[in-house]
Amino acid sequence: MNEKLLNYRAAGMPVSARIRTRLMNDGARFHANDNIAGYIMDGEMDELLDEVSQRMQGVLESLVIDTAGDHNSRDTARRVAKMYLREVFGGRYVPAPPVTEFPNAAQLNEMMIIGPITVRSACSHHLCPVMGRVWIGVMPNRHSNLIGLSKYARLAGWIMSRPQIQEEAVVQLAELLQEKVQPDGLAVLMEADHFCMQWRGVKDNDARMINSVMRGSFHDDAALRREFFALIKR
Numbered sequence: 001m002n003e004k005l006l007n008y009r010a011a012g013m014p015v016s017a018r019i020r021t022r023l024m025n026d027g028a029r030f031h032a033n034d035n036i037a038g039y040i041m042d043g044e045m046d047e048l049l050d051e052v053s054q055r056m057q058g059v060l061e062s063l064v065i066d067t068a069g070d071h072n073s074r075d076t077a078r079r080v081a082k083m084y085l086r087e088v089f090g091g092r093y094v095p096a097p098p099v100t101e102f103p104n105a106a107q108l109n110e111m112m113i114i115g116p117i118t119v120r121s122a123c124s125h126h127l128c129p130v131m132g133r134v135w136i137g138v139m140p141n142r143h144s145n146l147i148g149l150s151k152y153a154r155l156a157g158w159i160m161s162r163p164q165i166q167e168e169a170v171v172q173l174a175e176l177l178q179e180k181v182q183p184d185g186l187a188v189l190m191e192a193d194h195f196c197m198q199w200r201g202v203k204d205n206d207a208r209m210i211n212s213v214m215r216g217s218f219h220d221d222a223a224l225r226r227e228f229f230a231l232i233k234r
């Protein structure tokens with residue numbers, strides 16, 4: 001084991017503080033929708049699970065829930081910690097899924113559309129679920145990479161499984177796809193239900209948010225943009 005890590009442990013520093021120290025020393029951002037996998041050492045996710053479980057237990061106790069006597073709540077703290085770290089916010093803690101890039105050997109230069117891709121996220125404000133669909137339009141050029149169809153869904157899942165706001169989520173996804181595919185044009189459209197507006201708050205079950213990012217030829221060419229919107233038939 002790394003000597004520095006042993007020293008931190010010996011100093012009794014919580015694992016979250018160790019990770020935060022590395023991020024701050026590097027000047028790296030660690031907002032709710034940032035990926036911090038590069039700052040987590042081997043074995044630390046298990047330690048983080050223990051730490052978040054303990055803190056969640058504290059939250060349940062402060063909510064005056066009898067976690068010892070109530071059989072339904074007994075393991076809730078650990079379940080919630082696991083759900084956050086390994087599932088719904090997993091996109092913060094693991095590196096990007098591997099994506100094989102194939103050369104555009106046939107020099108394809110026609111628009112392709114992928115979607116709807118079902119996406120699940122949570123809002124950064126209340127940590128309430130966001131359930132939605134994403135459509136991706138790609139206009140390749142002969143220098144673009146082609147990636148497997150399933151990879152669009154895997155990359156979208158990685159970006160969305162973090163506390164997000166929809167406006168930033170679509171931009172993060174567009175930037176990642178731009179880097180992987182390097183197309184002439186890229187369109188990302190998302191439509192989602194925000195449970196912070198449905199389950200609580202204003203309790204408006206019908207209002208959804210729709211937003212998009214248009215890059216390159218989708219931004220510059222209104223006819224191409226119209227074709228994309230016409231073809232996705234939401």
Ligand SMILES: Nc1nc2c(ncn2[C@@H]2O[C@H](COP(=O)(O)OP(=O)(O)OP(=O)(O)O)[C@@H](O)[C@H]2O)c(=O)[nH]1
Binds near residue numbers: 123167201202
């Ligand atoms: N722009 C944006 N807002 C969002 C998104 N998801 C949730 N919100 C909103 O974030 C806002 C947070 O507002 P606050 O006023 O701080 O929270 P609040 O007092 O609980 O607000 P209410 O939801 O109106 O009860 C709410 O209006 C949410 O509807 C998102 O993806 N984008």
